[in-house]
Amino acid sequence: MSDSYYNPKDLKKFEDVGEFGPELAEKFFDYYGAVFEEGALSAREKALIALAVSHTVQCPYCIDAYTTESLEKGASEEQMMEAVHVASAIRGGSSLVHGVQMMNKTKDLSM
Amino acid sequence: MIKSLKTLSHDLSDPAYQLDVLNNYSESLRQQPKFKEKLEEVDLYPLRPTGIEIFQINVGYMCNMTCKHCHVDAGPDRDEVMTKETLEHCLEALRNSDISTVDLTGGAPEMNPHFRWFVEQVSDLGKEIIVRSNLTILTTAPKYQELPEFFAEHDVEVTCSLPFYNKSRTDRQRGEGTYDRSIEALKKLNEIGYGIEGSGLELNLVYNPTGAFLPGSQESLEKEFKRQLDRKHGIRFNNLFTITNLPISRYLNFLLESDNLDEYMDRLITSFNPSAAKGVMCRNTISVGWDGTLYDCDFNQMLEMPVEEEAPQHISEWNEAKLNGREIKINQHCFGCTAGAGSSCGGTTT
Numbered sequence: 001m002s003d004s005y006y007n008p009k010d011l012k013k014f015e016d017v018g019e020f021g022p023e024l025a026e027k028f029f030d031y032y033g034a035v036f037e038e039g040a041l042s043a044r045e046k047a048l049i050a051l052a053v054s055h056t057v058q059c060p061y062c063i064d065a066y067t068t069e070s071l072e073k074g075a076s077e078e079q080m081m082e083a084v085h086v087a088s089a090i091r092g093g094s095s096l097v098h099g100v101q102m103m104n105k106t107k108d109l110s111m
Numbered sequence: 112m113i114k115s116l117k118t119l120s121h122d123l124s125d126p127a128y129q130l131d132v133l134n135n136y137s138e139s140l141r142q143q144p145k146f147k148e149k150l151e152e153v154d155l156y157p158l159r160p161t162g163i164e165i166f167q168i169n170v171g172y173m174c175n176m177t178c179k180h181c182h183v184d185a186g187p188d189r190d191e192v193m194t195k196e197t198l199e200h201c202l203e204a205l206r207n208s209d210i211s212t213v214d215l216t217g218g219a220p221e222m223n224p225h226f227r228w229f230v231e232q233v234s235d236l237g238k239e240i241i242v243r244s245n246l247t248i249l250t251t252a253p254k255y256q257e258l259p260e261f262f263a264e265h266d267v268e269v270t271c272s273l274p275f276y277n278k279s280r281t282d283r284q285r286g287e288g289t290y291d292r293s294i295e296a297l298k299k300l301n302e303i304g305y306g307i308e309g310s311g312l313e314l315n316l317v318y319n320p321t322g323a324f325l326p327g328s329q330e331s332l333e334k335e336f337k338r339q340l341d342r343k344h345g346i347r348f349n350n351l352f353t354i355t356n357l358p359i360s361r362y363l364n365f366l367l368e369s370d371n372l373d374e375y376m377d378r379l380i381t382s383f384n385p386s387a388a389k390g391v392m393c394r395n396t397i398s399v400g401w402d403g404t405l406y407d408c409d410f411n412q413m414l415e416m417p418v419e420e421e422a423p424q425h426i427s428e429w430n431e432a433k434l435n436g437r438e439i440k441i442n443q444h445c446f447g448c449t450a451g452a453g454s455s456c457g458g459t460t461t
């Protein structure tokens with residue numbers, strides 16, 4: 001049995017999830033591949049978005065994978081950090097904007 | 112000043128040790144498939160030339176820089192420099208050959224004392240000339256500052272290293288101040304027409320990853336470099352060539368010191384691409400070492416693996432037919448040429 005929840009080596013086994021359900025895995029990986037292709041957004045921009053989202057979902061596998069991916073696609077450290085700040089701002093902002101709901105409710109309840 | 116592995120008498124300055132590391136350093140490396148097996152799988156073994164088109168001469172390991180990733184282990188402390196006699200042998204070989212392109216590399220090729228004379232001679236033979244310049248050399252002594260005009264006069268293609276479009280990553284790989292000096296040299300080259308549409312003077316950049324990762328798409332990186340360099344400095348260039356770092360010499364040292372070797376080799380090997388294997392540059396290139404020894408490529412040169420014994424070993428024994436029939440020597444470092452879109456001195460190979 002594994003003695004920790006995350007093992008860096010498991011990242012390479014991602015595609016093995018097909019073992020317990022090949023059809024859905026195949027559909028997923030086809031879709032996944034298509035999403036990251038060069039399109040209206042460049043592959044580098046998509047890698048940076050994925051990097052930001054990885055920080056939002058706090059997935060260590062994704063963070064490792066999309067740090068490498070961003071470097072390979074030619075993103076600079078500054079761009080990568082800005083992407084993480086975008087994630088952080090949305091995350092923080094999404095908490096803070098609910099403050100309005102708190103204020104509304106408070107006002108409803110208050111004399 | 113940073114010293115070469117050779118001056119430091121580092122273990123990795125021994126090519127036999129480098130090959131041993133690549134094959135046996137860890138359990139993971141021992142278990143990896145061999146390059147030979149991968150070629151067999153795609154019917155490319157034994158690997159043979161398709162015909163020599165590029166004559167690459169390493170005119171010496173002396174360089175004004177000591178980059179961290181250098182596969183040559185070049186530096187100011189290296190004194191191996193091609194003599195005029197050996198350069199004459201090269202000219203003799205070229206005179207009797209249809210080879211179209213002469214590619215000058217080093218070290219800093221400009222530092223060979225016979226450099227200008229040799230370029231003039233090759234130019235008189237009507238061959239295309241590529242000079243692999245590190246850019247910074249063009250900002251040093253006056254005799255080097257005059258080179259851009261000299262290059263233009265002889266229609267030399269200038270292919271130069273710029274690992275990234277910003278200062279921090281460029282300087283981390285190539286030394287403090289490199290980025291600013293490279294930009295200064297690029298501006299100078301642009302000024303006299305290099306990289307400018309319609310001038311006929313070709314200026315190419317070489318990108319190589321500044322760490323333990325592979326190059327991304329050449330096309331997309333070229334676009335990004337063009338955008339960034341134009342926006343920040345108004346610099347123009349023709350093509351960007353992406354080159355994968357081969358796990359030898361100082362780059363191998365970096366991989367070992369940063370504990371990235373197993374992972375990097377695994378990336379290279381799992382990214383083996385049969386069409387890249389078909390297009391490896393040793394199939395259309397011959398590499399001449401500073402002492403005239405013949406090699407399949409500049410990497411084999413650094414690993415002291417000369418062309419197979421049945422073929423001529425030295426430029427003075429030049430025999431193109433025999434060289435075209437040779438079997439190319441391979442080892443685990445070759446996986447650097449076959450990963451992803453492939454890698455050669457002219458960028459991707461697929």
Ligand code: SF4
Nearest residue numbers: 174176178181218245
């Ligand atoms: S990479 Fe090029 S510029 Fe840097 S030390 Fe090696 S030969 Fe010189």
Ligand code: SF4
Nearest residue numbers: 391393408410445448
């Ligand atoms: S390292 Fe040299 S011999 Fe090996 S594949 Fe690359 S070019 Fe050919």
